[in-house]
Amino acid sequence: MNTATTTANGHAPHGEHHPAGLLRWLTTTNHKDIGTMYLTFALVMFFVGGAMILAVRAELFQPGMQLMQPEFFNQLIGVHALVMIFAALMPAATGFANWQIPLMIGAPDMALPRLNNWGFWLLPPAALLLTMPFVLALFGIGDGAIATGWTFYAPLSVQGGIGVDFAIFAVHILGISSILGSINIIVTIFNMRAPGMTMMKLPLFCWGWLITAFLLIATIPVLAGAVTMLLTDRHFGTHFFTAAGGGDPILFQHLFWFFGHPEVYILLLPVWGLMPHVLATFSRKPVYGYKAQVYGFVAIGILSVVVWAHHFFTAGLPVPALLYFMYSTMSISLPLAVLFFCWIATMWRGAMSFETPMLFATGFIVLFGIAGLTGLVLADVAADAQYHHSYFVVAHFHYALFAGGIMGVMTGVYYWLPKWTGRMYSETLGKWHFWLTVLSFNLTFMPQFFLGLAGMPRRIPDYALQFAEFNAISTVGAFILGISQLLFAWNIVQCVCGRGAPAESRAWEGAEGLEWELSSPPPHHSWEIQPRVK
């Protein structure tokens, strides 16, 4: 397999002619090209979403209104979340899946290559729909983007402006993309594995994604249904969410969080899948508790769809429902604790070295642990009455989704970048990036726990004087955090441009798995003859 050259067109087994330039990327059916597009898109949107929230943090630097109108503040907050979730984190995970799953299971490509391309190319139009109302408002069309926060709660969203409609259709298109990607991943894992690779020999990254894909197929259509009802309530006279017509605004919260809670695990399961690979590599030990982790993924996947109402304990649910959702939510900590145990046990007494991916992986374990513990506090019905809709929640889910999700993605990027580009990134820059990220992340979000405990509500552009110091600290942290990410982008660009030391096939000393048997970068078409797994 290593005979193929790194130039894509040199390797054309069927006499195919690959278009060059932009047309190559528009029309490609190759999983590596598509993975690259997903990852590039995710990186760009990460900076777009980050810029939005830096504007928000700048406004919150001091009490009082300095920079913007409250309406614009609300728009930035909602679109920041939608962009980060749907256009940065999810595409990054799908980019990993596209690049890695065929390499890891010894498949010649994804099972449905044209569909794969469609899945990616739905994303830019959706991102355009989401952000377009900002621009249209400058020309006097509409009143800007969606201003309800990312949760679209009725009745606010029923009354909102044109931005809500744009967001509804953006979500529809993003949803189609997610479902296509999920179908493709499930089919690839079920039907494309190399001979001898049984399901219990499947790499954990693929297991994590498999459960993610099931969750997406089960829940994204429910979100599509919910925003469709919202659309008809807004424009076609239905009364799903209006009590005056016999409907109920709380119905929207049920439908939304039936999607929204599994979505958290959709964002995290791919990361949990890749963690054991990285930890085992840099501990130079086999993964500890493979089966336990697989069962943990499955258990978390199942539990995640039956706990949704803990997102609105304060909405007036009956007591039996509160108790059920409290206990079921807390029970998720059991399989999650199994995962934490396996991660730590994988490192236990290993010959550890701390290259950048390992730094991010260990940082992930610590910080994501904080997310889990503060989540337990929020899952407590009695305590939640105090914390609900406060900055405590904001801090909690940023520990989950930045430290858990995005730092997990960064772990994967540093780990696999040498495989993808054939170049080693700069370890010095990587370490700077890690330490700046971890320190400024905590500087940003740790104060938000205290703000929340002291009673500062989220999604409010102005606040009482007593919250000024912690907000100022948080804003300083956020700007350092944002600027540090330029190091990340620079490090990636260097590798993509072919600078840095050449990477070996097995880029890391302790790395195990089929992907490390291919050259770095792998040929344009790999595993056309499937390896046999013993």
Next chain:
Amino acid sequence: MSTHSASSHGTHYYVPRPSHYPVTLSGALFLLALGFVLRINGFAPGPWFMLAGAALILYVLFGWFGAIIGESVTRAYGRWEDQSFRHGMVWFIASEVAFFAAFFGALFYVRVISVPDLLNLLPNHGWTLYPDYQGLSWPQSGAGPKAMAFTPMGAWGIPALNTALLLSSGATVTWAHWGLLKNNRFQLNLGLFLTVVLGFTFLGFQAWEYHHAYAELGLTLGAGVYGATFFMLTGFHGFHVTLGAIMLTVILLRCLKGHFDADNHFAFEGVAWYWHFVDVVWLLLFVFVYWL
């Protein structure tokens, strides 16, 4: 779950050439969505964007499916690829199940939880949202300023007939499949033709029922939460039947051209599965929307 992974296929997997259809379709959906948003917010150019989007979608449907049919007819696919398509169709239908589950979930929620709760406010707490709210049960449209008088749709007229039509069409498509497996082309074509006729007849009745609801019963989309759930559930089902009937028509035309044989007919089976799926959804609709 997969028993087909390695043993039953050859060594080469067909990876299609680069194609412009996916990106064109994405652009078309963008135009359609943009046009629709502009249209419902009263901006004049909206319908033109929608028209352009719809035309592009039609172009891609013909082109993309044409390419796939070409690949199928020239035997670019073997058993391995066939397995991928089958798995893919199953999980696509699973996502459709989840979509309908959202609307059924809304129906059950209002019928079992929110409407009884609102009705119980007066006896249990001595107050009510609106003065007329007491004494109403399902079906209802609320009693606030948004309430409208209407007659609910009965189950034993057109809906029962439609149930019989769809169930029969499920039988005829299976009969056609048996014909294909026995290489009896007449049975295949006749069975498919009957299925298509039954499908379009169902749609005709459904359209007539909607007209009846709007013109005579006062039952509209705006008739409270009953009207909303009634029309959204039956409407999305009708939309899926329309798609299914169009797909069956394409399959019928392909059969008449001599496509498919006993070993190679994924497209036929995929559409048949889809048809059975809309059949099952209808049964649930009949029970929970029309009957109970």
